[in-house]
Amino acid sequence: MKTLMRSRTALLFFACVLWAAGALAQNASSHDDLPSAPSSAHQDAAKPQPPAPQPQAEPAAPAPASPAPADSQDAGKVTGTAPAATNPPAEAPKPPAPNASQDDDTITTIRRTVNEVNVVFTVTDKHGRYVKDLKKDDFRIVDDSKPALEIRSFHAETDLPLDAGLLVDASNSIRDRFKFEQQAAIEFLNQTIRRKYDQAFIVGFDVTPEVTQDFTDDTEALAQGVRVLRPGGGTALYDALYFACRDKLLNVDHKGPVRKTIILLSDGDDNQSHVTREEAIEMAQRAEVIVYTISTNLSGTSHHGDKVLERIAEATGGRSYVPFQLTEVANAFAAIQEELRSQYAISYKPADFRPDGRYRSIEIMAQAKGLHVRSRHGYYAPTQ
Numbered sequence: 001m002k003t004l005m006r007s008r009t010a011l012l013f014f015a016c017v018l019w020a021a022g023a024l025a026q027n028a029s030s031h032d033d034l035p036s037a038p039s040s041a042h043q044d045a046a047k048p049q050p051p052a053p054q055p056q057a058e059p060a061a062p063a064p065a066s067p068a069p070a071d072s073q074d075a076g077k078v079t080g081t082a083p084a085a086t087n088p089p090a091e092a093p094k095p096p097a098p099n100a101s102q103d104d105d106t107i108t109t110i111r112r113t114v115n116e117v118n119v120v121f122t123v124t125d126k127h128g129r130y131v132k133d134l135k136k137d138d139f140r141i142v143d144d145s146k147p148a149l150e151i152r153s154f155h156a157e158t159d160l161p162l163d164a165g166l167l168v169d170a171s172n173s174i175r176d177r178f179k180f181e182q183q184a185a186i187e188f189l190n191q192t193i194r195r196k197y198d199q200a201f202i203v204g205f206d207v208t209p210e211v212t213q214d215f216t217d218d219t220e221a222l223a224q225g226v227r228v229l230r231p232g233g234g235t236a237l238y239d240a241l242y243f244a245c246r247d248k249l250l251n252v253d254h255k256g257p258v259r260k261t262i263i264l265l266s267d268g269d270d271n272q273s274h275v276t277r278e279e280a281i282e283m284a285q286r287a288e289v290i291v292y293t294i295s296t297n298l299s300g301t302s303h304h305g306d307k308v309l310e311r312i313a314e315a316t317g318g319r320s321y322v323p324f325q326l327t328e329v330a331n332a333f334a335a336i337q338e339e340l341r342s343q344y345a346i347s348y349k350p351a352d353f354r355p356d357g358r359y360r361s362i363e364i365m366a367q368a369k370g371l372h373v374r375s376r377h378g379y380y381a382p383t384q
Helices: 001-032 041-048 053-061 072-085 096-114 172-192 219-227 239-249 275-288 305-314 329-341
Strands: 117-124 139-143 152-157 162-169 199-203 209-216 257-268 290-295 343-349 359-366 372-374 376-379
Touching: 001 072, 072 219, 096 329, 139 209, 162 172, 162 219, 162 239, 172 219, 172 257, 172 329, 199 219, 199 239, 209 219, 209 239, 239 257, 239 372, 257 305, 257 329, 275 376, 290 305, 290 329
Parallel strands: 162 199, 162 257, 257 290
Antiparallel strands: 117 343, 117 372, 139 359, 152 343, 199 209, 359 376
């Protein structure tokens, strides 16, 4: 009996030993799963991961509020770029070398763009006829009173696409001659815009500008954009010009040089604009837009609006037309079309250039005597 009791005691002892060993092993295993168990190296690798979702959530919140002061089109641009604001955290783990290379390329591109000025101009002889067969060595350029360092490129009109905006005054003041002017404008577009090469847009304006046809090379769509215009309301001429230059032509996406022009059909009266005439002109200069104006004042007498239109055209390197009768409106469109087919575009590097946002004068002179060059008178230097 004593032997049996000793055996049971021994078994109970060994069972306790085994239970204690198992508990210790389980406790050690559970400690390995705790957050404090990994080494400091593992902790450092793990730390950046929990905050990662927060940078994506944080920028997304203020994004809708930022477009509030902008107009509807600017708001659309902000909305369109909003998803991109959440992407940088995803790109953060990429090696820094490619990003650094990309930044260097961007800086180089900006520097190259800043140091190059593009000018579109026309040349006429002493009889007012266009001269179309000149070469780059036939011209001398003075930028801000100093000769240009280098002519980078030179193009004849046929080498460059055309981005054109047709701005039609749809106020009450031109109601009686509106249909004829519409037809003349449609004919101009049909003969000027080349498919898969040029593009144009239509803006009608009274108190506010309205885009009735956005950029397209489809002349039928452009014609429809002209036909839907209806006269009525006051006149905000300067606002319409400012809008067309800033929102449509300032940042046109092109791989190479392009000619940018606006044909403005109006009587020149403005009674509703929020910007001034000179502010509208400055925006056209910043967008490098040549403005041609056609007066719809057919009274046969001098009119204040005609002087306004002449000032806009002259300041941007364009030309102002004042028809004396309705049928001459079509002749004005034909003259503009001929000039658009008789242009040169030159790109040069200015001397002593500084990206300070200052206005710099331009003077392009033909080497041969008796030739007259017409271009914009200057530009605003970019800022960095």
